[in-house]
Amino acid sequence: MPLLGGGHGQVSTHAAEVQDATPAPSDEVVLEVRDVKKYFPLTQGIVFKRTIGHVKAVDGVSFDLRKGETLGVVGESGCGKSTLGRLLMGLETPTDGSIKLLGREMAGLKQKEMRKLRRDIQIVLQDPYSSLDPRMTVGDIVGEPYDLHPDALEGGDRRKTVMDLLDLVGLNPDHINRYPHQFSGGQRQRIGIARALTLRPRVLVCDEPVSALDVSVQAQVVNLFERLQSEFGLAYVFIAHDLSVVRHISDRVMVMYLGKAVELGNEDEIYSGPTHPYTQALLSAVPLPDPRLKGRRDHIILQGDVPSPANPPSGCRFRTRCWQAEDVCAEEEPLLQIRDRSAHLSACHFAAERDVIHAVDEGQDA
Ligand SMILES: Nc1ncnc2c1ncn2[C@@H]1O[C@H](COP(=O)(O)OP(=O)(O)O)[C@@H](O)[C@H]1O
Numbered sequence: 001m002p003l004l005g006g007g008h009g010q011v012s013t014h015a016a017e018v019q020d021a022t023p024a025p026s027d028e029v030v031l032e033v034r035d036v037k038k039y040f041p042l043t044q045g046i047v048f049k050r051t052i053g054h055v056k057a058v059d060g061v062s063f064d065l066r067k068g069e070t071l072g073v074v075g076e077s078g079c080g081k082s083t084l085g086r087l088l089m090g091l092e093t094p095t096d097g098s099i100k101l102l103g104r105e106m107a108g109l110k111q112k113e114m115r116k117l118r119r120d121i122q123i124v125l126q127d128p129y130s131s132l133d134p135r136m137t138v139g140d141i142v143g144e145p146y147d148l149h150p151d152a153l154e155g156g157d158r159r160k161t162v163m164d165l166l167d168l169v170g171l172n173p174d175h176i177n178r179y180p181h182q183f184s185g186g187q188r189q190r191i192g193i194a195r196a197l198t199l200r201p202r203v204l205v206c207d208e209p210v211s212a213l214d215v216s217v218q219a220q221v222v223n224l225f226e227r228l229q230s231e232f233g234l235a236y237v238f239i240a241h242d243l244s245v246v247r248h249i250s251d252r253v254m255v256m257y258l259g260k261a262v263e264l265g266n267e268d269e270i271y272s273g274p275t276h277p278y279t280q281a282l283l284s285a286v287p288l289p290d291p292r293l294k295g296r297r298d299h300i301i302l303q304g305d306v307p308s309p310a311n312p313p314s315g316c317r318f319r320t321r322c323w324q325a326e327d328v329c330a331e332e333e334p335l336l337q338i339r340d341r342s343a344h345l346s347a348c349h350f351a352a353e354r355d356v357i358h359a360v361d362e363g364q365d366a
């Protein structure tokens with residue numbers, strides 16, 4: 001059984017060691033997303049509901065995710081990250097576009113087929129406490145997916161397999177009969193991760209999985225995600241509202257604004273040479289762990305609020321808050337494409353690299 005091994009003493013492994021041990025992503029595409037959209041109807045009236053518009057929560061997002069790869073998805077609250085995650089999980093039906101998991105189109109699948117396919121993609125949520133039934137023991141929570149998918153047990157002993165899963169995520173297997181309230185926040189997140197791994201998925205959607213945790217615990221949980229990735233070749237869509245959280249774990253980062261991807265590139269491209277003004281603004285606001293970097297970065301303060309996704313601005317959606325906006329930005333929508341001399345995708349008419357955080361030394365990790 002491949003999910004065995006790994007002691008609960010290994011979790012605090014130093015981050016750098018884990019990173020070095022992480023193999024490069026393979027060429028095998030596990031998730032193919034093309035121009036996917038989700039519009040929620042806005043209704044008025046109590047008895048006779050009239051649709052008066054649509055919330056364009058996700059409005060044309062495309063990317064490939066490879067085996068063993070982590071795509072970080074970043075953007076302010078309300079930009080559509082969770083809706084995107086739910087679309088990938090098949091929990092929302094796309095208004096338009098295509099999502100292929102392991103080469104199979106998810107749209108239009110019958111419930112039974114969807115259930116089978118869904119074994120391969122699982123979700124880890126921000127607040128495991130609200131998703132963990134307080135009346136169930138940890139063993140029942142982690143083993144529950146076997147109720148729907150008994151064949152996933154492959155004849156193994158359920159209790160033993162669950163104990164191995166607890167061990168794998170750094171929990172004491174002897175605590176299998178405890179209840180969620182008997183664990184700390186970080187441990188509860190480990191329970192959520194164990195449960196997501198029960199059916200041995202290929203892809204994990206992690207929707208702000210560390211946002212509610214203390215900073216010190218965040219690093220431990222991120223390390224756990226990295227160890228599991230290198231052990232099982234898992235692919236992650238790792239959602240966060242802050243660029244600093246996804247930096248360490250991401251191979252590539254997609255920045256979202258009002259339902260659209262505005263920039264997509266590898267870690268170095270996004271953090272050292274962002275070309276979209278929105279990414280530059282987000283980067284200028286991240287907490288800096290190294291005090292020597294304070295005062296060595298540009299401060300970009302965004303004007304105004306995020307416009308409503310029910311009525312996004314014409315042309316470039318970011319233009320109402322952009323200091324570089326010109327007439328063309330209201331008239332013409334900038335597509336996500338390779339721009340300027342940069343090698344990565346950006347959706348800005350005036351895309352240009354900007355060094356937001358000026359490194360202290362050559363090779364210094366900002
Ligand atoms: N079920 C729903 N019905 C109507 N609007 C929704 C629904 N789910 C999300 N939205 C709206 O879609 C937008 C994106 O939400 P969400 O995906 O939760 O963003 P994020 O996770 O980035 O904070 C928000 O404006 C939100 O209010």
Ligand SMILES: [Mg+2]
Nearest residue numbers: 078081082083
């Ligand atoms: Mg969200």
